[in-house]
Amino acid sequence: MLKVAYYPGCSGQGTSLEYDTSTRAVCKALDVELVDIPDWSCCGSSPAHTVNHVLSAALSARNLAQVETMGMTKAATPCPSCLTNLRTAAHKMDDPEFKDKVNALLDVPCRNAVDTQSVLQVLAENVDPELIKGKVVKPLTGIKIACYYGCIMNRPPEVMRFDHHENPMAMDNLMALLGAEVVPFPLKVECCGASYGIPRGDIVHRLSGKLLDAGRDVGADAIVTACPLCQMNLDLRQGQINDALRENFRIPVFYYTQLLGYALGIDRAELGFEKLCVDPRLALGRIKQPQQAM
Amino acid sequence: MSQLDDLKTAIKSRLGELECVIGWEQGYDPLHATPLFIRSEADLDRLIIGPLAVHNLATYLTGWKGKKVGVVVKGCDSRSVIELMNEKLVSRDDVVIFGLCCDGVVSQRKIRAALPADPGFVESVEIGADSLKVTVAGQAATLRLADVQADKCLVCDTPDAIVSDFLIGKAHTPAPAPSLKCQDEFEAKSDAEKFAFWQETMGRCIRCYACRNACPMCVCRDYCIATSRDPLWVSQENLPSENMMFQMIHVSHLAGRCTECGECERACPVDIPLMLLRRYMNKQVRDVFKHEAGKALDQTPPLLTFKVEEERINERGW
Amino acid sequence: MPAQDVRELRIVGFLCNWCSYGGADTAGVGRFTQPTDLRIIRVPCSGRIDPLFIVRALMNGADGVLVSGCHPRDCHYAEGNFYARRRLEMLKRFLPITGIDERRFEYTWVSASEGQRWQHVVTEFTRRIHELGPAPSFNPKSDVDWNALAVKASQGQGCPCHGSIQA
């Protein structure tokens, strides 16, 4: 049974609670043991790394050091933003000089011996597709899905080292495996506007609007994401976007773990569909019932 | 059957098709071996092997160019044969290789040193498992083989013939010493000390060319540039500088080709430790080109080829 | 460094005709002043430079030997300097065991356009050699000024034994 240190990330405790719970649930179901990193702290995201790279890296390094003290070398996080920070920190620490600067700020020095991956990568690379297939109880037959990866999970390639940086397929393959009809989504790695939601809503409206528009164009019943921020911009702000762009999108935006959990027949409570702003029932309704699917 | 008997049977089986088979026999006294050129089965009776069979018989191969001969080789000697083949100086088809699994050979120099006085003529020698009983003028002296073993054997990682038509004896798992004390000590000396050392030894050199003639890789023979007028590299004067010049020619012509068989040093009548130069050059070749002469067939000597980007040669800042 | 203020030392240079010899010319045309110790021997290609030429010079008492050829990939004969690089590197690495200071021998690459670079190389190398001082000789000392005699001899006067060296 595969064992990885688990870094939930702050949004996993708040805005994307359902991402965290569903992630834990599907990993459990797929025999991937997630061991919480004791006393994990902020990854040094936007606020820190826009001001001070060493400090930001130190925040990440602290968590990596924690993993090392757990005696583990592999960590996973659902959040691409956390992933970027953790990996970037490790990448920069390959330079011994930088590493020393960072460790100067830490009580427990970081050996930089941990490889952090997205949960998606762990599932895509370490879990046998046949195993997943075997565990599917409710195939997603009938629903059309556009997979949206977000701009940072695969980029920059030399740091992230996962999938294709312009045209990733990991989620597409996973969803196809679950029986969903995956539509070719051209804007897989486009920016959703990210944290500009607060200072410059209009930017998010334009960028996320374009994503929803593209989703509609390719006839997607739903968009599937792997990023809390993307999900929030597309889902929570869909109403704002409609107002701003005189549109009337009604595209539910799932976390891939939610649909995966659905297919694996995991208890709804852990998947937290009710937390979605855009009502997913219509989309989920398109999924043919198993007996019909058979 | 003993290793020697096996060898004899092997040689018998091929002697017919061969001009001759080169091996060893007892020399002027029981302590000294000398090359044996086996042409008939009768000659086989004189064949010997073992710690006294020191000569690298590969040296004679180029002399038989074009004729099909057999040669008995120890692991180290086989490297010379391989190198000769790699340089197309000897053709594989013309040589039948009787490879030995060698337990090491003696250094006559060390034996002489170990004996109370220069033995002169030795009456008898008994070779034990790990000892050597030498009787001179009725006086027997027993020496531990380990004490009188040739330096090359101490660092030997190829005791068994690498290439052979017959491999005779039981294979070894070599456990060579990482390096030789004498070598390390000398390399540690200061430039001035080393310079003084060579000044003295080269003053001793009588330029008899024994080192060259014993060398299996010195295939120029009569056309060695150290003894020609056109080109004229070295003057006839017996000066340290000229003697050193000759040694430098030998070294540079062996760069990337020397198989460290030690024949040059063995042959030197005035005990010049030429292997200091050989081993050092070979080390450089290993470091820069990852090349060891005669360790494998179909290698190209590193100075006969090049890489556009040399990994291990850094342009010095100028 | 002005070598002029001290006694000249004997520095031999081997330069390939196409790049480095041209580079030295360029330096001259540009009037890039250099120490005068260096004497240049012109060869077609660095691939023609037998390491033994360098050894011969050192054995004859040269205080320094400088070799220069085309930059790798720029060889007029396509491959000459690639072979030269290996041969010269081996020599430079070998010298220490002989007790000859390897700093007395240097090889580098200078193109026909790099007059300034050539000036730099010559100046630096000459300074280095002057720091090292005159090279010791392999041959025993003597109170006679054999050198003067040797010079005369090499000029074909007296001392028959030296005729041979000139062949």
Place this chain on the structure above:
Amino acid sequence: MRIGVFICHCGSNIAGTVDCPSVAATALTYPDVVFSTDTMYACSEPGQDAIIQAVKDKNLDGVVVASCTPRMHEQTFRRAVERAGLNRYMFEMANIREHVSWIGKTKDLNTGKAAELVRMAVEKLRRNRPLVAKRFETVKRVLVIGGGVAGIQAALDCADGGQEVVLVEREQSIGGKMAKLDKTFPTVDCSSCVLGPKMVDIAQHPNITLYTCSEVESVGGYVGNFQVTVRRKSTYVDWTKCTGCGLCVEKCPSRKHPDPFNENLCNAPSINIPFPQAIPKKAAINASSCLMLTKGKCGLCAKVCPVKCIDFEQKDELVNVDVGAIVVATGYDLFDWHKYPQYGEGRYKDVITSMQYERLLSASGPTGGHIKRPSDGKEPKNVVFIQCVGSRDKSVDRPYCSGFCCMYTAKQAILTKDHIPDSQSYVFYMDIRSPGKMYDEFTRRAMEEYGAQYVRGRVAMIYPKGDKLVVRGADTLAGTQVEVPADLVVLAVGAESAKGAVQLGEKLRVAPDQYGFFVESHPKLKPVETNTAGVFLAGACQGPKDIPASVGQGSAAASKVLGLLSKAMLESDPAVSRVNPARCVGCGKCIQTCPFGAIKEIQDRFGNPKAEVIDTVCQGCGICTVTCPQGAIQLEHFTDNQILAEVNALCPPKMFANFE
């Protein structure tokens, strides 16, 4: 030996910091020097006459001139001593200007140095021997490799110059890339109309033998005397009979494999004539798709052929030709744009290459000259051109500029407007590179008269939206991001070296650069020569070129060939390596290291292997001389003894050390 020494003042250039008279005096004490003087200008006419006079008066058999660098005047003085009746190699030069007077400040040090350089020259000269150039005949025939416009031009010029020409082309027809083009810049005249007649000339010229579907198998020999083997690949059609009527092409039922001439935009019949103006106009069978050759049934072509020239049994044929010179004109290939993920890696049908677009524009193309986009055959309104696809981009190891893309993109923008008046072209570019007659004016016209929108910036991504492709890029002038909805995207793919160029280079001993383009002898002064005597370059095989440049080089190469073959006999430089068979042990090390294949193994009369130098191929580098342990192979004029003499002159051997 009687040597004369001449110390040149070069006005005050040398005399300013060197005491020339005293150098001359010292020189007189050197062995074999019987005459020594200083002179104002050795290279001047009176200076040279003085040398000649001295040679006669003092009957000298060797001359040393101490003056400027030999790179400047060695030839001058060699001719002078020759006029004096000496062999040109009985001369040495001491460089006391560039290497002494111009770089040293102190006069006495300079004077001493000059004297020593002279001694060096004298000692060298004492070991020189007269060298005489070998003369040999040349085969009056030329091999031209590659039937593109450069090769065609070279072949025609050589043929008109009276030489026999063998033209070898890999494809079924000559014409190369130019034959695929619709129009050419900056005149916008029909490409095949200008090229066609030249192709016909090739076919009809009495001096030209044309081998298409053929490749060079091996090349031996040397300048003036190459032995070449050409592999004529089987076409399964007897071309001596085929009339090119095209009946077989019409009837062929197997039309499955993509048509390379049309850049795979459509399929071609398995027996085909690539295009109407093909030379030779003969049919050939594609073995990989022909039903008869793959499945053993069909043979329809054989049935319908009126002259019965189909031969399914036909095999490759090897042809040997002896030639005196070789022109390499193997052209270029197009960069594989799939290396760029941002252009969709082939996921979008309506992203095509510029060459595919040429075929769409061409009347003989798959769409009969009507621009229809591949996906749905619709006529595009918005056409976006992206320049520098595989040019000037380190990230794909193509840092060089392909040179012609800016121009053909402008041309294609203009043609787009001509074909579809209500269309709009957009061009994403980095810089406009349009040097050349009427070139910049041409790109201006594309913008000003034809309203092509030029956007300065790279394209970040292409994505589909409805039935359009959205092209997103930066507009670096406006400093904004732009998105252009396009019906068709045309990638201006750059040029890279032709496939197989490197392998051909090995056969010809012509080195390719790191990108596979052949390296010329000298980037400025010998642009069509190579370091292998007798082999010349024409066109894009040496580096990306447009049509005029390629044609120009074709003619240039031809003129070099004609110049070479116009001589009844060729002379080879005598300063080459020479083997002393007595010393040679036949180990072949020299053969192994010679970069020019100038050394071959021979057998002496006792059957021993020996090395032998081919004078005419040897370039005189001397690598072999250093390689040979016995010193058996010596580079004339730079023998071991000659160089050793110089060393000994500079460092007189000391019998005894002295440290004073």
